[in-house]
Amino acid sequence: MASTPNGLAVEIVDRIAHVTLDRPERLNALSTGLIAELIEAFDRFSADDDVWAVLLTGRGERAFSAGIDLKEMNEADQSQRAPTLPMRGVQRNVFEVILECTKPVVAALNGVAVGGGCEVALACDIRFAADHVRIGLPEAKRGLGANFGCQLLPRLIPRGIAYELLYSGELISAEQAQRWGLVNRVMPADVLMEQATDFCRQLVANAPLTLRRYKAMIGKGAELPLAAALRLHVGPNPYHSEDRAEGVAAFLEKRPPVWQAR
Structure with a gap:
């Protein structure tokens, strides 16, 4: 390097x-x-x-x-x-x-x-x-x-x-x-x-959008009241992502997921 x-x-x-x-x-x-x-x-x-x-x-x-x-x-x-x-x-x-x-x-x-x-x-x-x-x-x-x-x-x-x-x-x-x-x-x-x-x-090896969401939510929500922090929508949305569907399917099919970060 x-x-x-x-x-x-x-x-x-x-x-x-x-x-x-x-x-x-x-x-x-x-x-x-x-x-x-x-x-x-x-x-x-x-x-x-x-x-x-x-x-x-x-x-x-x-x-x-x-x-x-x-x-x-x-x-x-x-x-x-x-x-x-x-x-x-x-x-x-x-x-x-x-x-x-x-x-x-x-x-x-x-x-x-x-x-x-x-x-x-x-x-x-x-x-x-x-x-x-x-x-x-x-x-x-x-x-x-x-x-x-x-x-x-x-x-x-x-x-x-x-x-x-x-x-x-x-x-x-x-x-x-x-x-x-x-x-x-x-x-x-x-x-x-x-x-x-x-x-x-x-x-x-974990879902990349989920980790990025965690980082954004923790960073922006840490100093907020809990009620406000729970309503934050920052970072990528994993719930509507292709990776979320892949993660569920991989679990049910007993195989490692193939993440695409989308």
Whole structure:
């Protein structure tokens, strides 16, 4: 799987888009070039009929991503270029683009996920972590803001714990992250990619329109009153789809269904 000069590798195999942050010498830090390519890739996945799920990881065992490239940020400061504010500028926010990808997104955390790297992980739907991983938002130690993390984190875990993580800026272990619900599964590093890939294969064996409907309904209904959320009609409609008829027929005929995503 070849990488771009900015350090992004993408390969689509059996309807799974394998995405790798490939800057191990910089702990897979998010440069402006890498961010731009991530935005383009995830925007493309939403419309790509060949992609039914996305698996995102980093190169090496040291880091999933160390976050925003602070060396690049310091160089911009030295040249007195004004930094781009969160949710401003000419391109979409990378965390928002990953969050809103219409396909299921699984993160395989192969190493530390800190700062913007943690926010990338939080933007994914499901997180698997190697047992040596540490995760957190140390922005309070750097004078940064964790704009995405401070909004999403208290939607995923109790508010008091979110305050603790944000205020302290300390990193937590994979086991602690699992106890708090920030990661789904923790496993030895040598089986991480195998298990994450197997899980994605399970996802693409299910009805694709149903999974996309789940993602849209959960994303748009989570903050609504239940009565309003039950009346949402977002994402593809599986009830009137060819796949729904195929799923019922396959069950009755005792055979695997052949999904068409329509």
